[in-house]
Amino acid sequence: MDLGIRALPVIYRHRFGAMIKAALRASSLSTYNRYFPEGDSPQYRYYTFNVAFPKNRRTECDIKIDDQFIIHECVYMVDEKPVSLYISSPDHEFLIHLYDGFRTMERFPFSTDTGMTVNGERLELIVRDISIVRRDLQIQDDVITIQTHSPVVLESETGSKPLIPDIEDIDFFNKVSLSEYSEAFGNSCAHRLASYSGVEPSRPFELAPLKVKKSVVKHTLGSFRKETGKPLMMITGLSGTFTIKGDPKDLSVLMDMGVGVRTVQGFGMVEPAAG
Incomplete structure (x- = not known):
């Protein structure tokens, strides 16, 4: 899926992880609870993701992580250029619910109530395009x-x-x-x-x-x-x-x-x- 955002701090993976959880919860609470049970954590969850975006423009900014920590670290200035989120899983039910959840999501707050701001500016991810790419992995060799x-x-x-x-x-x-x-x-x-x-x-x-x-x-x-x-x-x-x-x-x-x-x-x- 393609997203838009003005800037991405070098610590970004946990916010995309939170976005995945929010989309799944919005679509199927039962599947969400299977993957993220309250008060417990399954040993394994059967998916992975990657985020791809332009990294040629970067600068150092103050990143407020939460009420306790502010760090001066690298920020990628993507300036609304496409940020691509790729997710894969052998669990087709999970992927279908995830897709349906993303379709209801126009935007997602990258910044939290307590932080993940850049030089005091709040950031949000804008959902631009969602697509399913079928990987035909018919592996024949050992x-x-x-x-x-x-x-x-x-x-x-x-x-x-x-x-x-x-x-x-x-x-x-x-x-x-x-x-x-x-x-x-x-x-x-x-x-x-x-x-x-x-x-x-x-x-x-x-x-x-x-x-x-x-x-x-x-x-x-x-x-x-x-x-x-x-x-x-x-x-x-x-x-x-x-x-x-x-x-x-x-x-x-x-x-x-x-x-x-x-x-x-x-x-x-x-x-x-x-x-």
């Missing part, structure tokens, strides 16, 4: 090359540290071996697929980076700020191309669901590489 649209993030089991493979050109203080990285990726994908379908993958997943780079993304969540007393978190992942090995049917579902962790926060959107 090894495919994928490219990222948003960084792939893997974290330790406790969530206390990012996992980055030991690749020569990537600088990171605490790398893990390629085999450890592939195993963590395979376990993450297997757990999500089993949770979605109720069936374990027919064979293990294996991942190998081809041409990748480290991506560090500035991000914020209310729960993180409350727990740590810090305004920002730094999410470290990989962008580029990988090969994935697995059952073709499982790989097709995985492409729609997203890979890695934090997919519903705007990470891990991938697709088979062209050519």
Whole structure:
């Protein structure tokens, strides 16, 4: 879908996540409650999203996150140029309700009651165009090359540290071996697929980076700020191309669901590489 907004702070993913939740709630409360149950959180939600917009004009501004935090950070001056929000999921019911919810939405407040303003200015997302793009992912091979649209993030089991493979050109203080990285990726994908379908993958997943780079993304969540007393978190992942090995049917579902962790926060959107 195409949206309009004057400017986007570097910490924008959580507001697009909130927009997705609002559209789903407006269309189907039962589906919303299944994905976002009150007082509880499902281990997995079966979608991912990515936001694409021009990044050539940027400046430093005061961003008020909430009543506690004001930061001086990068803001992209998109000036009403198209901002594209892409969402994918293997859950067709979820996507239909989401589409119906967006159709009732003319605009969405990027700014909140307490913040997300830029130099004191409130921002809103204007809905311009909504469309469904059908990806015919009839994967036939058990090894495919994928490219990222948003960084792939893997974290330790406790969530206390990012996992980055030991690749020569990537600088990171605490790398893990390629085999450890592939195993963590395979376990993450297997757990999500089993949770979605109720069936374990027919064979293990294996991942190998081809041409990748480290991506560090500035991000914020209310729960993180409350727990740590810090305004920002730094999410470290990989962008580029990988090969994935697995059952073709499982790989097709995985492409729609997203890979890695934090997919519903705007990470891990991938697709088979062209050519």
